[in-house]
Amino acid sequence: MAMTMTQKILAAHAGLDKVEAGELILVNLDRVLGNDITSPVAIREFNKLGFDSVYDIDRVTMVMDHFAPNKDIKAAIQCKMCRDFCNEKHVTHFYDVGNMGVEHALLPEKGLVVSGDVVIGADSHTCTYGALGAFSTGVGSTDMACGMAIGKAWFKVPSAIKFVLKGKLSKHVTGKDVILHIIGKIGVDGALYRSMEFTGEGVSALSVTDRLTICNMAIEAGAKNGIFEVDEQTLSYVAEHSDRKPVVYKADEDAEYDEVIEIDLSKVRPTVAFPHLPENAKTVDEITEDIKIDQVVIGSCTNGFYENIKEAAEIIKGRKVADGVRAIIIPATQEIYMRAMKEGLLADFIEAGCAVSTPTCGPCLGGHMGILAPGERAVATTNRNFVGRMGDPTSEVYLASPAVAAASAILGKIASPEELD
Amino acid sequence: MKFDGKVIRYQDNVDTDVIIPARYLNTIDKKELASHCMEDLDSTFGERVKSCSIIVAGNNFGCGSSREHAPLAIKESGVSLVIAKSFARIFYRNAINIGLAIFECPEAAEGISDGDEIAADSDTGVIKNLTTGAEFKTKPFPEFIGKIIADGGLIESIRKGSVK
Numbered sequence: 320m321a322m323t324m325t326q327k328i329l330a331a332h333a334g335l336d337k338v339e340a341g342e343l344i345l346v347n348l349d350r351v352l353g354n355d356i357t358s359p360v361a362i363r364e365f366n367k368l369g370f371d372s373v374y375d376i377d378r379v380t381m382v383m384d385h386f387a388p389n390k391d392i393k394a395a396i397q398c399k400m401c402r403d404f405c406n407e408k409h410v411t412h413f414y415d416v417g418n419m420g421v422e423h424a425l426l427p428e429k430g431l432v433v434s435g436d437v438v439i440g441a442d443s444h445t446c447t448y449g450a451l452g453a454f455s456t457g458v459g460s461t462d463m464a465c466g467m468a469i470g471k472a473w474f475k476v477p478s479a480i481k482f483v484l485k486g487k488l489s490k491h492v493t494g495k496d497v498i499l500h501i502i503g504k505i506g507v508d509g510a511l512y513r514s515m516e517f518t519g520e521g522v523s524a525l526s527v528t529d530r531l532t533i534c535n536m537a538i539e540a541g542a543k544n545g546i547f548e549v550d551e552q553t554l555s556y557v558a559e560h561s562d563r564k565p566v567v568y569k570a571d572e573d574a575e576y577d578e579v580i581e582i583d584l585s586k587v588r589p590t591v592a593f594p595h596l597p598e599n600a601k602t603v604d605e606i607t608e609d610i611k612i613d614q615v616v617i618g619s620c621t622n623g624f625y626e627n628i629k630e631a632a633e634i635i636k637g638r639k640v641a642d643g644v645r646a647i648i649i650p651a652t653q654e655i656y657m658r659a660m661k662e663g664l665l666a667d668f669i670e671a672g673c674a675v676s677t678p679t680c681g682p683c684l685g686g687h688m689g690i691l692a693p694g695e696r697a698v699a700t701t702n703r704n705f706v707g708r709m710g711d712p713t714s715e716v717y718l719a720s721p722a723v724a725a726a727s728a729i730l731g732k733i734a735s736p737e738e739l740d
Numbered sequence: 741m742k743f744d745g746k747v748i749r750y751q752d753n754v755d756t757d758v759i760i761p762a763r764y765l766n767t768i769d770k771k772e773l774a775s776h777c778m779e780d781l782d783s784t785f786g787e788r789v790k791s792c793s794i795i796v797a798g799n800n801f802g803c804g805s806s807r808e809h810a811p812l813a814i815k816e817s818g819v820s821l822v823i824a825k826s827f828a829r830i831f832y833r834n835a836i837n838i839g840l841a842i843f844e845c846p847e848a849a850e851g852i853s854d855g856d857e858i859a860a861d862s863d864t865g866v867i868k869n870l871t872t873g874a875e876f877k878t879k880p881f882p883e884f885i886g887k888i889i890a891d892g893g894l895i896e897s898i899r900k901g902s903v904k
Contacts, residue, residue, distance in 0.1 A: 356809075357806065357807065360812075368898060386765075394766045440806075441806055441808075458833060458834075459830060460808040460834075461808060462837060508753075511800065538830075543829055596753060684762040685757075703755075703805075705755045708762075712780040
């Protein structure tokens with residue numbers, strides 16, 4: 320029977336010639352990831368299992384990014400628990416303050432994921448690596464613990480929705496607008512339990528960063544994974560970052576899909592998701608009233624990549640952040656931070672009145688580094704706008720692209736970058 | 741396994757950020773997590789859960805973050821069963837892995853209101869609304885899932901040898 324791209328990767332990692340949707344299979348894992356929030360629970364469970372060592376010291380990966388640099392004593396204790404575990408088990412890929420970054424920006428940059436891999440991570444945004452043609456998905460801490468012990472996880476083989484992309488994005492429109500547009504169309508459970516497979520001639524017009532952003536938010540449509548067809552751009556990105564050889568899987572021509580949705584990239588407009596669900600998408604043209612804001616956050620595993628920081632800097636350079644707005648810029652990794660510094664982008668932000676932070680997930684999940692007071696409103700390039708996500712339960716988060724967030728910081732209200740052209 | 745109790749009813753898309761807000765994720769202590777369960781969605785939960793042991797909800801229960809702290813907080817609060825029209829996939833896995841019973845049953849979720857008394861049996865898949873007399877049927881747990889729940893989670897099951 321014909322298979323989707325996801326099904327082919329899963330079959331190969333289960334040692335099977337073919338699989339079909341609904342089948343339960345045991346899959347070998349190329350990488351098992353955790354962070355400073357989810358790993359402590361996984362370590363507690365791992366220790367109950369009675370294993371002396373992890374299945375592969377080079378494949379288990381921990382990144383201290385959520386409440387790091389440690390936001391309080393309890394967070395410090397959690398990071399210490401991870402650090403001690405990784406030291407004791409000789410885990411190679413342990414990333415701490417000084418070399419860490421926001422995990423899903425860090426792993427591709429460090430070459431820890433290549434096309435064809437199967438990755439589980441105790442973080443829902445692990446689905447990001449589908450951008451590189453890998454099967455990657457978020458799991459909980461118990462799955463992480465079992466994955467660290469035996470290097471396997473069970474899955475129900477997913478069916479898929481096929482997204483056929485065509486055309487090219489217009490100026491100021493990015494991968495973030497595409498995924499907000501899609502979630503607005505299919506809803507927060509529109510791809511529940513399923514894969515979102517992206518294909519079509521429009522793929523080659525999207526940068527790797529745009530693809531990472533799109534796959535990152537597949538979970539916000541309930542998907543098990545998001546995945547892009549591999550092309551020359553993917554292969555050169557992988558070759559630049561990793562010594563490992565990618566394995567390219569392609570969906571069968573006659574693979575069955577639950578649904579096929581065509582997206583004309585040239586028609587996507589700058590899009591904002593209103594509180595309190597990512598599906599509450601409106602284009603900037605549909606926003607008629609002035610929505611005043613108190614804070615802007617540019618960063619996260621969705622939009623803290625170099626390309627995103629540069630887009631924002633181009634809009635902010637030579638201008639001033641509006642009175643009463645706190646603009647917080649968080650390059651997602653040390654490498655991105657360094658490059659932005661050397662190119663003068665950080666100076667552009669600081670001169671405009673922005674605060675620039677070391678990499679952290681901090682404000683995205685209401686952890687630290689930019690918490691909202693009751694009734695406050697933020698525009699953020701992050702991925703969730705649930706009740707209380709960035710602070711007080713009465714505060715509001717509007718999700719947008721780096722360009723929209725940057726323009727909003729300057730104008731003090733939700734704004735399109737076109738207003739500053 | 742049999743479950744009975746009074747129901748707390750919620751709507752669609754109850755996300756893991758409201759089940760346990762991230763500001764409390766600096767601990768893995770189950771009791772502390774339970775003390776903040778649902779507080780951003782329903783400030784009465786902590787009081788009501790003393791007399792209600794079943795949550796019934798709409799679509800996509802547990803969407804959002806993969807934090808296992810969410811089902812842990814619900815279970816530690818004293819909830820024995822969650823029935824929903826549908827569950828977000830990571831929450832679904834996590835609930836089973838930590839031994840929190842869950843039923844996906846759209847008809848039951850429609851036909852049960854806040855405060856109803858219900859009785860459910862995971863071996864037969866029958867859910868009875870004792871308040872209205874209505875009866876619903878869902879798929880019983882497959883045997884291995886039933887064992888994981890009965891053992892108190894996947895890790896316990898592996899240790900006891902019920903799951904190999």
